[in-house]
Each structure stands twice: as C-alpha cells, then as structure tokens.
Amino acid sequence: MIDFILTAYRDSNKNIVLESKNGVKFNMPKDDDSIRKIKQAISFKQNVRAKMENGSVVFGATKAEPTPGKAFPELMEMAVDYVAAPVNVPSEQAELINFVHTEAKNLKPDLLMMNPLSWKYLVRSAMRGKNIMMTGPAGCGKTMAAKSLVNALDRPEFYFNLGATQDPRSTLIGNTHFSKEDGTYFTESEFVKAIQTEDAVILLDELSRAHPEAWNILMTVLDQGQRYLRLDEAEGSPTIKVAKGVCFIATANIGNEYTSTRVIDRAMLDRFTIIEMEMLDGDAEKDLLTMLYPNLDRESIDIIGDIVGDTRTEMATESPRISTAISTRASVELASLVYDGFTVEEAANVIIYPQYDSAGGVDSERTFVKQIIQKYISDGSDEDLFNTDGIEE
Ligand SMILES: Nc1ncnc2c1ncn2[C@@H]1O[C@H](COP(=O)(O)OP(=O)(O)OP(=O)(O)O)[C@@H](O)[C@H]1O
Numbered sequence: 520m521i522d523f524i525l526t527a528y529r530d531s532n533k534n535i536v537l538e539s540k541n542g543v544k545f546n547m548p549k550d551d552d553s554i555r556k557i558k559q560a561i562s563f564k565q566n567v568r569a570k571m572e573n574g575s576v577v578f579g580a581t582k583a584e585p586t587p588g589k590a591f592p593e594l595m596e597m598a599v600d601y602v603a604a605p606v607n608v609p610s611e612q613a614e615l616i617n618f619v620h621t622e623a624k625n626l627k628p629d630l631l632m633m634n635p636l637s638w639k640y641l642v643r644s645a646m647r648g649k650n651i652m653m654t655g656p657a658g659c660g661k662t663m664a665a666k667s668l669v670n671a672l673d674r675p676e677f678y679f680n681l682g683a684t685q686d687p688r689s690t691l692i693g694n695t696h697f698s699k700e701d702g703t704y705f706t707e708s709e710f711v712k713a714i715q716t717e718d719a720v721i722l723l724d725e726l727s728r729a730h731p732e733a734w735n736i737l738m739t740v741l742d743q744g745q746r747y748l749r750l751d752e753a754e755g756s757p758t759i760k761v762a763k764g765v766c767f768i769a770t771a772n773i774g775n776e777y778t779s780t781r782v783i784d785r786a787m788l789d790r791f792t793i794i795e796m797e798m799l800d801g802d803a804e805k806d807l808l809t810m811l812y813p814n815l816d817r818e819s820i821d822i823i824g825d826i827v828g829d830t831r832t833e834m835a836t837e838s839p840r841i842s843t844a845i846s847t848r849a850s851v852e853l854a855s856l857v858y859d860g861f862t863v864e865e866a867a868n869v870i871i872y873p874q875y876d877s878a879g880g881v882d883s884e885r886t887f888v889k890q891i892i893q894k895y896i897s898d899g900s901d902e903d904l905f906n907t908d909g910i911e912e
C-alpha cells in the first residue's frame with residue numbers, strides 16, 4: 520500500500536523538490552493535476568501526501584509529518600516513472616472549500632488582527648483570482664493584511680506604491696529615452712514585467728491616492744474581460760497582455776473621512792472585490808499591544824486600549840465630535856514610546872494631539888481628545904478638565 524508523506528519546497532533555482540523524511544528525493548509527477556496539488560501544498564506551507572487509490576497515485580496537501588522514504592520501495596519506482604491518470608481525486612472545489620474554511624486561518628500571522636471572516640474572504644478571493652481591494656480607515660492594517668496574504672502564497676510578488684508616484688506613466692508603462700547612437704528607445708517599467716509574469720500577485724498600495732492618470736492606465740488591465748495594458752494613448756497602439764493567473768491586490772481609504780484622497784470612480788471600484796477592514800475595538804487593541812510588547816506593564820496597555828477604543832466608539836456615533844479615530848498605527852507608536860520610558864501622557868502629547876485640530880478652543884477636537892485621555896490618566900489630582908477655564912496648548 521502506498522501512502523506516504525513528503526516535504527515539498529522550492530530550491531534556490533525555484534525548482535520544486537519532493538523529499539522524504541530521510542532525504543530521499545523523488546521525481547515530480549508529470550500530470551498537471553498532481554503538479555497543481557504539490558504547488559498548492561507549497562503555497563500553504565504543508566507537506567504532500569501521496570497514496571494509491573484505485574490503481575493510481577493521488578496527491579494532496581497535508582499537515583502531517585513527512586515519513587522516511589526507505590520504508591516505501593514501491594514509492595521509488597512510482598516516483599521515477601510516474602505515469603498516472605489519477606482517478607477519484609478530490610475535486611478542486613472540495614479542496615478549495617477545505618482550504619478556505621479550515622486551513623486558511625493558520626496562514627494568518629498572529630500579529631495581524633483581522634476579523635476571521637474577512638481573512639477567509641481574502642484568501643478565497645485570491646484563490647479565485649479576483650482583483651481585491653482592501654478598504655478602511657488609515658492605519659487599520661490594510662497594507663499589512665495585503666502583504667500577509669502575498670507572503671502566504673507561494674507566487675511571484677510585486678509591490679507598487681501608487682500613492683507615492685508622481686509620474687504614473689513612467690511607473691506603470693515605462694520611459695522613452697533618446698540617445699545619439701540609438702535614437703529613441705523605450706525602457707519598460709517593472710509593472711510591465713509584473714503583469715507578464717504568470718501567477719504573479721501584484722500589490723497596488725494606496726490606489727486611492729494615485730493620480731487619475733494611473734487609474735486610466737489601470738482600467739483595461741484590471742478589467743477581467745480585457746486584461747491588457749495599452750502602451751500609448753493612441754487607438755490601435757501596441758498592448759501587453761496580462762499573463763494567466765495574475766492577481767491584483769489594492770488598498771484604498773474610502774469614505775467621507777478621507778478628503779485628502781481622491782474619490783475612486785465607480786467603474787474602477789467595480790473591477791474589484793472589496794474587503795473592508797475595520798478599526799479594532801479597545802479589547803482587540805489591548806491584545807495586539809500585549810503581543811507586540813509583552814513586557815509593557817498591563818496598566819499602560821489598558822490605558823492606551825481604552826483611550827483609542829473611546830475614540831473609535833465616538834466615531835461610530837451619529838454625530839461624532841472628532842473627525843477621525845486614533846489608528847492602530849498610532850496606538851502601536853504610543854506603546855513603543857511608553858516601552859521606551861515615556862509616560863502615556865507624554866506619548867499622547869507627541870503622537871495623538873497633533874492629529875487633532877485645536878481650532879475652537881474648548882470646543883475643539885483636541886480638547887475633546889484631551890478629555891478622553893484625562894479620563895484614564897490619573898495624575899494624582901482630582902482636577903477635572905471639564906471645569907478648567909482654559910486648556911493649555
Ligand atoms: N489590524 C492590525 N493588526 C495588527 N497590526 C496593525 C493592524 N492595523 C495596524 N497595525 C499596525 O499599524 C501599522 C500600520 O498598518 P498598515 O500600514 O497596514 O495600515 P494601512 O491601513 O495600510 O494604513 P494607510 O491607510 O495609512 O495606508 C502596522 O505596521 C501595524 O504595526
């Protein structure tokens with residue numbers, strides 16, 4: 520009976536190696552279905568199980584430990600001239616369901632706090648080759664989640680920060696140069712290479728901050744029915760096809776809170792599966808800070824968690840008295856300052872206050888946030904900020 524477990528990985532030349540526990544290497548099977556399963560096992564950081572079923576060898580991903588190769592002499596033969604037409608292979612559908620609903624949670628890094636349903640949806644969308652857009656307020660983990668997904672997949676990856684590009688045409692298409700010897704010539708962008716790489720995962724960070732010109736260029740690229748890049752605006756100019764299996768993951772701040780970001784148009788949004796990330800609540804925030812700073816004292820973590828939690832609760836009200844909540848990015852910064860010996864109050868002074876407008880004095884957003892902070896920081900006095908005449912700036 521053939522039933523054994525191998526480790527599968529890519530060597531430095533990116534070739535797939537199948538190896539048993541005692542280091543015996545096996546040839547790769549030749550049929551597409553088996554190859555796909557083995558690649559999947561690598562992506563999901565699992566081992567490969569091979570077993571005989573109805574006369575042929577069936578592969579699948581598994582969490583089980585590899586077994587020694589010696590114990591399976593048949594295996595050697597099988598591995599050397601493998602010519603199977605697998606029967607009875609669990610359907611791709613069954614595998615996807617199993618993966619998304621049971622395995623995927625192990626791929627999420629512990630340090631990424633994300634609603635399990637959203638993570639599941641994210642993994643499923645990537646497996647289905649969708650264009651994905653992570654949306655949500657600033658500093659809530661959009662980029663982190665996108666990068667975590669890319670890391671979890673064993674696929675060629677490319678990163679473009681569209682918010683930071685001043686010249687979309689040269690970032691996404693390339694540059695035309697002139698030299699006396701060669702005349703006019705064209706150097707293609709990294710993006711052109713990326714879209715021609717089969718199975719590439721391409722991160723388009725800060726798409727909402729991108730120049731409208733970048734959106735125009737991306738329109739055809741992201742359209743499942745078109746999937747090509749036009750090198751020139753002119754009708755009939757050369758185009759580059761997006762390779763098979765390429766998937767895009769974008770991040771965007773969307774919502775009336777983000778006036779500095781451009782409004783993505785409807786047609787662009789329609790090209791994506793939207794995955795919304797929310798701000799964590801106070802308790803989740805405390806859990807995250809505890810994981811990040813296990814040596815930080817409990818009290819400080821609680822204070823920080825309560826303060827940021829309050830600003831988020833306020834944002835969820837019908838008429839919030841502040842225009843934005845304290846982000847997780849900021850709270851991690853706060854904790855790191857406290858870890859470096861600053862008091863929570865000092866940390867709040869340099870990190871939180873500058874984010875809130877002081878215009879309007881006692882009615883300002885800054886005063887409101889100060890009141891929240893004061894509520895949690897006991898400075899030894901009973902003085903209540905609500906009753907003080909002026910607020911120090
Ligand atoms: N959900 C989260 N889980 C864990 N850490 C988080 C989370 N959200 C934010 N952080 C922390 O904040 C930092 C910033 O997060 P990230 O860059 O992913 O935010 P973003 O949503 O992309 O923000 P922006 O809209 O400004 O681009 C991370 O490096 C991490 O330390």
Ligand SMILES: [Mg+2]
Binds near residue numbers: 661663724725770
């Ligand atoms: Mg980001």
